[in-house]
Amino acid sequence: MKCDLIVVGGGPGGSMAAKTAASAGLKVVMLEKRQEIGDPVRCAEGVSMKGLNRMVKPEPKWISSVVKGARIYAPDGKRVVMSESSSGNGYILERKVFDRGLAMQAAQAGAKVLVKTRALGLLRKDGAISGVSALRIGEPLQIEAPLIIGADGVESKVGRWAGIDTTLKLPDIESCAQFLVHDASIDDEYTEFFLGNSIAPSGYVWSFPKGEKLANIGLGIQGSRSKPGEAVRLLRQFMKTRFPNGKVVEMVVGGDPCSGPIDSAIADGVMLVGDAAHQTDPFTGGGILNAMQAGIIAGEVAAEAITACDVSRSGLKEYDDRWKEDIGKIIAKSFQLKEFFVKLTDKDLNHLIGSMAKEDMSKMDLAGMLRVLFRLNPKLLWGLKSLII
Template identity: 55%
Template sequence: MKDRYDVIVVGAGPGGSMTARTAALEGLDVLLIEKRQQIGDPVRCAEGVNKEYLKEYIKPDPAWISAEVKGSKIYSPDGTLVEMSEELSGAEVGYVLERKVFDRALAREAALAGAEVMIKTRATGLLIEDGFVKGIQAEHMGNQYTIKADIVIGADGVESKVGRWAGIDTTLKPRDMCTCAQYVITDFTIDPDFCEFFLGNKIAPVGYVWVFPKGSNLANVGIGITGHMSGKGKALELLDEFIHKRFPDCRKIELIVGGVPVCGSIDRTVANGLMLVGDAARQSDPVTGGGIFNAMWAGDIAGKVAANAIRRSDVSAESLQEYEKAWRAELGRDLNMSLVVKERFTRMTDDELNTLAHSLEGVDLRSTTLIGLVWALFKANKKLLWDLRSIFSGIKDIESEVKREVYL
């Protein structure tokens, strides 16, 4: 470890490692720190990700792909099935990852690009001079260090402190976070080809249960409920109830818990000498909770912007607006659309959810995108979903728009 770098990235999840890799490939001197002793473990994720998008950033490796799926099956409270599949076109649409291996592979990519990596190293504060972030205070194996940098990237996850230290309030309100519990189970009745979603206020109040196959009779079975519907230990309790009914003979081989930001885009993700990436920037999708690709995509942009800003010797918040603008133009738009959908769906009764599911019976849903599903639902239930019209009002060619993947 040196006492100065161009860029320090706090957190070696997918967002942090991508930022570090891109910044290093741009020729910057990069330090990537991770507070845990093992990158990628413990997992806090359902591990579903869009396959085509992921390929843009990393070559698929069987070592971190648990399963490939053809689509999703969504069950309404009365058990009505809505299937979203691209099976007809022969496309496998999604991966269920092995995050423990995947995160490590991404960190290795960052290291191979030239970034220095330090594990068991936790940021404990920011070095701030004249209103600019100039580095971090860190703790490693019980010792304190001051490490300087032109730019600090906060990729420190749902529990992010980096933004708060720089004056960006990233505190989540209970209704803006989804509290989740998940088991990895082994069972002989798991559908190996589809991700399944179970909706209903009894099953998961303002949330859902998911079953994501992981191959070899394994699956991630998890629940997410919005924070304001939660109570002490309620997520795990409801998950146990679901598993008792749906997989009575399963064996649980791992317990995973976590919180997912579902607040939509926040006001600010840059400050003088600082950018936030991934869950730390609350860039996870408010409906699906998916955040792996979003974090990687935003991290790649942050890495490039860091290089540009350092080249022009201007790391002010104004200069870093380049990042703010770039991620909001696409991802920010998707997050805000999802937020509108989330706000409408969280007010739905089980009867209304059933009505929506019935309206799609016999509809050939070839799209596996969220917007594709929402468009199909909107067309069939304009009265019930009238609040959602704003999503489509700015889109000229909706049928081609629904092909854009924003799912998982």
């Protein structure tokens, strides 16, 4: 099999890359190692409405619910409510349907999608990358192409095969667990965040409503503060105290990169997209939209590079330049925020949330909230001065 571009991984990043490149006229093959695209889910499924609408026209069946705001709880139970803000409005997706929908769009744009096909390694000819060796439904398959996009997720191998070290250190990955829960007390219109070092050390607990009293309730803890089975143990403990009658109908686990931007997501003949390139937001943990944006950029650069017959590192440099300028700047800022916030004690968190009691947060987004927090707590947050102001 021969093509211009092989995309390894059929998540949102891979599908957007494949769709963009195929629309630009490239012959594209997208490999998905699982037999089903989008399943099992490893995600809390929340995205900003504005961010998603900018990149695709969402189909109604992709969306479980629309939320209009967020409540953030301090360890002592005090809370701050943000609503009706531009970033407070969000979709909670149905990833199983959403991922498949995006893969369908890639296929409709002309990309060939191969499921249950796992990349085993890169092929090389005269030192240059010449394709991917794969196993398709258990049978060997060689696909020839001068350019590979690795959108192969948190467990990415493409980068490491190409000489980009994407191994995550424990402080740079969150260990996560999530239940899909039915409970009468779930508010279908608000996301909720619970902070505290005893409930989720250097992370947080989230509740993302999926409609009809269902919610993704999960948590992430910093890898360096994790021990075997800790994420699931803490989640069960949280459920016992906060949702003792909650009915669990699904379980999801995963690792979320929070390393900040990597130095370079390219090598000769290779570009990395999404979790594979640690493009998740280190502060919020959100990765879907960043992966899609990077996928679009990589797809465009792939088309240019193939047309110009230059897939060398220098020919692909535009991808690095563009993703860093776009999502990279926010990821870098979020990494510094994360590094600061993971060190806060419960006393600090109580103080910060409590300080906003008299403020009107109803029209505020995350950046706005951080500015208010800084104004009210300059001493505690002085280290973030350059980031917030």
